[in-house]
Amino acid sequence: MSTVIEISGLRKTFRRLRGGAHVALDGFDLLVESGQIHGFLGPNGSGKTTTLRALLGLVRADSGRMTVFGEPAPERLPQVAGRVGAIVESPQFFGNFTGRRTLRLLAVAGGVPTSRVDAVLEQVGLADRADERVRSYSLGMKQRLAVASALLKEPELLILDEPANGLDPAGIREMRDLMRDLAAAGVTVLVSSHILAEIQLICDHVTIISRGRRVVAGRVDEVLAGFDHGEYRVRVAELDRAAELLGAAGLTVVGHPDHLVVQQVADPTAIARTLGEQGLWVREVTPLTPDLESVFLELTGTGHRSAGTGPEHTAPPDRGTGRDAGEPERVIELGPTATGSGEVPA
Ligand SMILES: Nc1ncnc2c1ncn2[C@@H]1O[C@H](COP(=O)(O)OP(=O)(O)OP(=O)(O)O)[C@@H](O)[C@H]1O
Numbered sequence: 001m002s003t004v005i006e007i008s009g010l011r012k013t014f015r016r017l018r019g020g021a022h023v024a025l026d027g028f029d030l031l032v033e034s035g036q037i038h039g040f041l042g043p044n045g046s047g048k049t050t051t052l053r054a055l056l057g058l059v060r061a062d063s064g065r066m067t068v069f070g071e072p073a074p075e076r077l078p079q080v081a082g083r084v085g086a087i088v089e090s091p092q093f094f095g096n097f098t099g100r101r102t103l104r105l106l107a108v109a110g111g112v113p114t115s116r117v118d119a120v121l122e123q124v125g126l127a128d129r130a131d132e133r134v135r136s137y138s139l140g141m142k143q144r145l146a147v148a149s150a151l152l153k154e155p156e157l158l159i160l161d162e163p164a165n166g167l168d169p170a171g172i173r174e175m176r177d178l179m180r181d182l183a184a185a186g187v188t189v190l191v192s193s194h195i196l197a198e199i200q201l202i203c204d205h206v207t208i209i210s211r212g213r214r215v216v217a218g219r220v221d222e223v224l225a226g227f228d229h230g231e232y233r234v235r236v237a238e239l240d241r242a243a244e245l246l247g248a249a250g251l252t253v254v255g256h257p258d259h260l261v262v263q264q265v266a267d268p269t270a271i272a273r274t275l276g277e278q279g280l281w282v283r284e285v286t287p288l289t290p291d292l293e294s295v296f297l298e299l300t301g302t303g304h305r306s307a308g309t310g311p312e313h314t315a316p317p318d319r320g321t322g323r324d325a326g327e328p329e330r331v332i333e334l335g336p337t338a339t340g341s342g343e344v345p346a
Pocket residue numbers: 014015016022023024042043044045046047048049050051194
């Protein structure tokens with residue numbers, strides 16, 4: 001595995017005509033390694049597009065270090081441009097041209113053999129609609145045409161900014177399948193999105209940004225495991241009595257109208273045993289495993305628990321820069337909404 005994109009300490013302040021300076025990126029870090037489908041996740045306005053634009057030289061960063069395939073970006077990006085496909089600003093296509101003609105023109109302009117056109121049309125699933133005018137395409141088809149244009153030069157790295165934006169569920173599914181196919185073909189994909197479920201389904205790695213700072217990064221399964229608080233939903237008759245018994249057994253219980261949530265449970269059989277011994281028969285004990293949405297809400301400060309206050313967060317020994325090569329990243333940097341910072345437990 002090798003480093004494909006590395007960003008450290010990226011800062012960007014926009015000067016606004018009214019209202020002074022606005023810090024869009026506040027020391028942001030990102031590491032993408034080869035073979036990853038890396039989700040770049042953050043709420044609206046958190047700095048995703050600004051990061052990608054800075055990386056590609058479309059906006060000048062104030063400070064920070066960026067490399068793409070080891071080359072300083074954006075200064076030496078031309079050296080690796082042939083290996084990178086990016087769709088950061090929605091490309092505008094001529095509605096009167098067919099998809100095939102559009103790609104042929106782009107291939108010629110980019111010095112790519114036009115024989116690639118059929119291959120990319122096939123790859124994005126547009127082959128049977130290639131001779132129709134672009135104006136008749138759905139939004140999802142236009143997005144796929146955009147991806148096709150980025151694939152013409154057979155990039156090793158594909159950067160997509162919000163590819164699922166505005167797509168209906170079928171379009172999102174098509175885009176997801178396409179990204180999976182690309183990854184299976186060995187393309188490293190960096191995809192920004194604010195659609196959490198999509199990122200969880202598509203990506204193997206994730207970086208979450210909030211207010212211009214990285215708040216968590218790592219393998220999706222490890223990030224989720226780090227936020228597993230050992231919570232179980234318990235359904236049983238006589239909720240009050242059950243809560244009392246579980247509390248007396250040393251468990252932390254939160255009551256809800258029709259169920260209990262038992263927290264920090266090491267051994268879930270203890271729940272059924274404790275209640276069963278007193279004649280209370282449990283109807284359901286379900287682990288409340290976190291999804292990316294709950295992690296996201298927790299880290300961006302809109303969830304039920306503030307990041308940094310839970311027992312899983314301890315003082316950070318570093319900020320994620322001193323890890324061994326190849327070791328999955330597990331360092332959390334808490335955003336401005338949080339009160340501290342720490343590491344996700346393994
Ligand atoms: N050219 C600009 N001038 C002034 N402010 C800007 C400019 N571009 C971005 N910003 C501000 O920088 C912040 C980050 O914007 P950015 O577009 O990077 O966020 P984002 O995470 O991509 O959001 P979204 O998901 O809505 O696209 C926002 O507050 C935005 O208003």
